[in-house]
Amino acid sequence: MAHDSGSRSFDLKAMLRDERFWKIAFQVITLLVVLLLLSFFLGNLNRNLIQQGRAFGFSFLRNPAGFSIGESLIQYRPNDPYWRALMVGLGNTLTLVVGGIVLTTLLGVVAGVASFSKNWLLQKLSRVYVGLVQNIPLLLQLFFWYFAIFGALPNPANQIGILGLAFLNNRGVYIPWASSALLAILGIAATVGAAIAALFLWRWRTKIRIETGVGGQAQSIALAVVALAWLAIITLGMNWTVPEGVEGGGVTGGLRLSREYVASLTALVFYTSAFVAEIVRAGIQSVSKGQWEAARTLGLNAGMVMRLVVFPQALRVIIPPMNSQYMNLTKNSSLAFAIAFPEIYSIATTTYNQTGRPVEVFVVMMATYLTLCLLITVVMNQFNRSVQFKER
Amino acid sequence: MRKWGFLAAALGLTLAACGGGTTTTNADGEAAPAGGGRLDVVKGRGQLICGVDGGIPGFSFVDESGTYTGLDVDICKAVAAAVLGDAEAVEYRRLDSTERFTALSGGEVDMLSRNTTWTISRDTSVGLEFAPTTFFDGQGMLVRADSGIAGLEDFAGKAICVETGTTTELNLTDQMRQLGVDFEPVVFQDADAAYAAYDEGRCEGMTSDKSQLVARRSTLPNPDEHTLLEVTMSKEPLGPVTTNNDSSWYDVVKWVTYGLIQAEEFGITSENIATFEATENPDIARFLGQEGTLGTDMGLPNDFMVKVITQVGNYGEVYDRNVGADSEFALERGQNALWSEGGLMYSPPFR
Numbered sequence: 145m146a147h148d149s150g151s152r153s154f155d156l157k158a159m160l161r162d163e164r165f166w167k168i169a170f171q172v173i174t175l176l177v178v179l180l181l182l183s184f185f186l187g188n189l190n191r192n193l194i195q196q197g198r199a200f201g202f203s204f205l206r207n208p209a210g211f212s213i214g215e216s217l218i219q220y221r222p223n224d225p226y227w228r229a230l231m232v233g234l235g236n237t238l239t240l241v242v243g244g245i246v247l248t249t250l251l252g253v254v255a256g257v258a259s260f261s262k263n264w265l266l267q268k269l270s271r272v273y274v275g276l277v278q279n280i281p282l283l284l285q286l287f288f289w290y291f292a293i294f295g296a297l298p299n300p301a302n303q304i305g306i307l308g309l310a311f312l313n314n315r316g317v318y319i320p321w322a323s324s325a326l327l328a329i330l331g332i333a334a335t336v337g338a339a340i341a342a343l344f345l346w347r348w349r350t351k352i353r354i355e356t357g358v359g360g361q362a363q364s365i366a367l368a369v370v371a372l373a374w375l376a377i378i379t380l381g382m383n384w385t386v387p388e389g390v391e392g393g394g395v396t397g398g399l400r401l402s403r404e405y406v407a408s409l410t411a412l413v414f415y416t417s418a419f420v421a422e423i424v425r426a427g428i429q430s431v432s433k434g435q436w437e438a439a440r441t442l443g444l445n446a447g448m449v450m451r452l453v454v455f456p457q458a459l460r461v462i463i464p465p466m467n468s469q470y471m472n473l474t475k476n477s478s479l480a481f482a483i484a485f486p487e488i489y490s491i492a493t494t495t496y497n498q499t500g501r502p503v504e505v506f507v508v509m510m511a512t513y514l515t516l517c518l519l520i521t522v523v524m525n526q527f528n529r530s531v532q533f534k535e536r
Numbered sequence: 537m538r539k540w541g542f543l544a545a546a547l548g549l550t551l552a553a554c555g556g557g558t559t560t561t562n563a564d565g566e567a568a569p570a571g572g573g574r575l576d577v578v579k580g581r582g583q584l585i586c587g588v589d590g591g592i593p594g595f596s597f598v599d600e601s602g603t604y605t606g607l608d609v610d611i612c613k614a615v616a617a618a619v620l621g622d623a624e625a626v627e628y629r630r631l632d633s634t635e636r637f638t639a640l641s642g643g644e645v646d647m648l649s650r651n652t653t654w655t656i657s658r659d660t661s662v663g664l665e666f667a668p669t670t671f672f673d674g675q676g677m678l679v680r681a682d683s684g685i686a687g688l689e690d691f692a693g694k695a696i697c698v699e700t701g702t703t704t705e706l707n708l709t710d711q712m713r714q715l716g717v718d719f720e721p722v723v724f725q726d727a728d729a730a731y732a733a734y735d736e737g738r739c740e741g742m743t744s745d746k747s748q749l750v751a752r753r754s755t756l757p758n759p760d761e762h763t764l765l766e767v768t769m770s771k772e773p774l775g776p777v778t779t780n781n782d783s784s785w786y787d788v789v790k791w792v793t794y795g796l797i798q799a800e801e802f803g804i805t806s807e808n809i810a811t812f813e814a815t816e817n818p819d820i821a822r823f824l825g826q827e828g829t830l831g832t833d834m835g836l837p838n839d840f841m842v843k844v845i846t847q848v849g850n851y852g853e854v855y856d857r858n859v860g861a862d863s864e865f866a867l868e869r870g871q872n873a874l875w876s877e878g879g880l881m882y883s884p885p886f887r
Binding site for chain 1: 634730
């Protein structure tokens, strides 16, 4: 491209032929279009707000909410401010998202691995499940679980007891639980802590055994100690209360998972797991056949081939799309408001309706879901880095 | 450096474009309410877009053939008849309780006629304008007849189904706080889902406006198994709604609604309106546009009430046909009777 500046005066034709000019010009045009659109929408919003005699602002969040919420992790009374009501909703969303991610991972991986099973029934079941669930809208599935499955449970007077440990009725599911919230948090923290410690000890033990060929007893003992300590905390320290059926219907004690929560969780888990199962299947199929054969040649049985050789390699393919499934689950949790679960979108809807401030409330909503999704991405990216090939 | 230069230039340009934008047109390119907005929009379009609930028999309900009927629907029809001369020139939009205000303030519908309670906060902070009440209601509670629940105090530890975004949600909380009753609200966004959940036993009670409970009870599988408690939790004046800052449009909706009530007071019905053609009564002559300029002052045809009454009828006819004596609900007129008969329906003078 001839562009000998200085010697000649400005050459328009040459500039139009210059690739670099078009590269930059295209970027500028795109930016201008985006900014113009944005300014048009924001200007329109501003004019509409002014027309209605309102100013954009968040001070209404400090006004008392005035409505009651069915279930809540934190304490909430109807005269608490709107922001606190939204926090209650966020807490409920988080219980759905965290519980959903854990169960989805378990079910999804099991269903994905099952599609390779030599057991004919198991393999077909997995295929039918994925095919069926993936092709039905989530909202329909929510209504199905809420009305058709959990709605078909008997009323509290005729509730179903399971081994005297749990109860089921059309109000919810009652399970044994710690006697106080503090103890419950302690129990969960102890479980997470023990799991991390065990993972660390196990890796340390493997490393020592690989490098020296002997030893690892100290780590094994430490593992046993961790396990015992955890068991002791869980069995003795939690002060478990077991739900008890009341004469004439109803339950006291234990933890009540409302029907809304259980139905939302079940629908979300079943729906998302179908996609996770496909991701897991694709990941496993991406591992070359030679790896299977090599592993079998070493004398490993089918389960060990999967666990030790194939699955760790498949993880590299599995983790990135899992990230988006977790994000989908997070965003889809907002659909739970259709079956009366008071998650954050449901509370937000009530809030903007009572205050007449949809724009502000939606800004808060967008920020909340964006933050949740970004958090998931950060964690998953860390995890992804840890399973990639280490080039030394 | 050069990149940032471009960005700055682009930003400058956009800001300039933004700053110049003081014209008042909204996204549809329709003239905004800088004087007589919505009325001209409706006339120009030749059709009224009316937001209704669409799921409450007697108030607004879509039948098998897709026709809308009900008291709220008739208000839409009356406005269309007055503005456009044709009661059928209405496009109905089904809006649930959470969408309605956004749809109205966003200009998606011209007016709401859907069981919306007139409250001060909606009038002031939400930015709405309430036309006269077309149905005076109160919040009630539907329970199963065999549940043994006789009053709100019996709801301790029990569940109540509510539709979200409604004043009933707030009233219920207030009432229960006063009584100190700890109940479990089960809040649905969709009224159909709420009644379904109540019907299959998720909740012991279902709360809403009494008229709505009566109407909805008729759609439950076994209507006789449910009764309304003898409680009225609140005042629920229901009527059509427009947005703030468009008084000429608000005036039209307001006075067409009043006109229905005034017509009943004058004794003018869709049957006998022809007999008033050469009336000697100056009040009635003004009302029907034979004298004066009451209609044209509002930007309507002078005989707008003639069109309304011939096509829709007066308030009494509308009431009886949809929820009163001639309907399956047979609701008493009660406080919805004319003021002259002990009710609350009262129109300021047409003069």
